[in-house]
Amino acid sequence: MNDTHAPLLELRNLTTMFPTRRGEVRAVEAVNLTLRKGQILGLVGESGCGKSTVLLSILGLIAKPGRVDKGQVLLEGRDITHLSGGEMRRIRGREIAMIFQDPLSTLNPAFHVGEQIRESLRLHHMMLGPPWPLDRAKKAREKKRVIEVMQEVGIPAPEARYKAYPHQFSGGMQQRALIAIGLACQPKVLLADEPTTALDVTIQAQIVALMRRINQEHHTAIILVTHDLGLAAEFCDHIAVMYAGRIVEIGPTDQVIEEPRHPYTAGLLRCIPHVGERRAIEPIPGNVPDLADLPPGCAFSLRCDSARPVCNEGFFRLQPASADAVKRGEGGHWARCLRLTDYQMPALED
């Protein structure tokens, strides 16, 4: 039964693991996320903390021997975690599309860009009409739609560029082409895995503007994965901060940015350079811990300057971080830190 009030996409207790030589690695552990129609959610964290794994788990694309071990992915209230291959394929690209970090390596070097966009339409039979032998007409409809999408994502002269190969595009154009592939079937959810990381700053801004326009015009919900909290702050309605496979802080963007309640979020904020400000950026000391060898208790305790011995004992739940925190999973501001009650964030100014 589809619940009409259900959120568009919901992750419940999602846990994904990879068996490795050094034991099982839980790249994603007990992640709960809610995405509503038209919403933009930022998933932020240093590299290696499990962001891409969350996105691939949603699409059921975790490479074997890795697997989604526990939890569920619900699309409009329907559990899609254990669908058959064919059923899952109907969702990929049609309901939930994904765009990747490195556009050049993500486009197939051997095919025309236009054909790669058209393939999305063909895989999902988007331009059905009278059946064979009129499939010439179908191809024409598909091409028309491809040109339309290319235009929409801002590829100039799309007719001429239909038959271009990926290497003939600039980085920004390649990313636009990837977005066009994602948008071709008008998905409800767009998963964007560091879509601007490989691009120049000016191009980054263009791509972000494009995604915002898509979000506004089609009400496409977006999960933006990024290691750049500044970008997420600017672009997203909600932000979830991940560390070592877990969500350590989640909430509406302004609350998370203005009142970070987890020391890791605060640390990430201190890493953002501000134009015109003299304040030195302070890197977080140390590195992301080895997921196969996590400390007991809080995984961030090793790098936390206000850690206490109790931080390595027991298990910490997400706790309400502000007075108006509402029911779990339904918004509000939450953080996973032992000192949430007595902890005072150091002021950013000094």
Place this chain on the structure above:
Amino acid sequence: MRLVKVIERLLAAIPIMLGVAVIVFVFMRMTPGDPVDIMMGQGGTVSEGEVERLRSEFNLDKPIHVQLGLFLSDLARGDLGNSFTKQQPVASLIGERLPATIELAFGSLFIGLLIAFPIGILSAVKQNSLLDRLSMGAAFLGISMPSFWLGIILILIFSVKLHWLPVQGRIDYDAGLQTVTGLYMLDSILTGNGPALISSLKHLILPSIALGSAVAAIVARVLRSSLLEILRSDYVKLARAKGAGETTVVMKHAVRNALIPTVTVVGLQVGVLLGGNMIVETVFSWPGLGRLVVEAIFNRDFPLVQGAVMVYAFIFVAANLVVDVLYTYLNPKIEM
């Protein structure tokens, strides 16, 4: 555009062929053993005068640079000269034998690719499976096993023991095939001669397996390893994220790109097949160019060796050219 480049490359092959011919010309004359002595040794007692007469007929009594000049001026007129031992034009001798070699090369290539593609693809898709391990083990055997040895084993099993396939030759004597191109299977089809087609196919199978198994092994390994890399690539991930099924992902997105390195290797193998199968031709009494050349070398039949070597050089250049042309179709980043 492509055509112009192809013609340019073919013209560029001419100096290569000439260079090879000159080198062979010089080396043949520097190796011990005199063609006339060898011929006379076979012919029994002969007079001094007869020997002198043959020497001058073959121009062997002239200084080497004069001989070379004569050879090159003949060549410029398109004349490869006459064979010493067979008293026939080199061009027609080669023309008689080349189709047999070509037919065997393509038979081997066909069998090689027929085995290599399914095995290469399946063992990449099911990496580390039993099938993968078995076929890579077999590929290792296929590469290290000498083809003549495999040929002998095949003859012992399928001809001597089972009597399924003929031991030697290209076709049964009573097939009554009219040659058109010299490629017997093609000629059988062209002349509508069913029994000849079956007979020539039967003769072709064993030597093709003997030669083709190494091709299969080499190509399967290249295909597998490039597919393994490609299957981990971002564009394969994207294909899956678009909703493509595994068959489309592998056969369209991955294999298409894996063909690029594979074609290079196949092209090299075609050169090897056309040039280096004297031993298998001998095992199967296959009347190809390889056996002709070996015989010519033993007889110090200079013009025949020179002509054959030029043909080999041309084959290698042409095989490389075909690879390069295919490349431009397979890899859009490359132009000729």
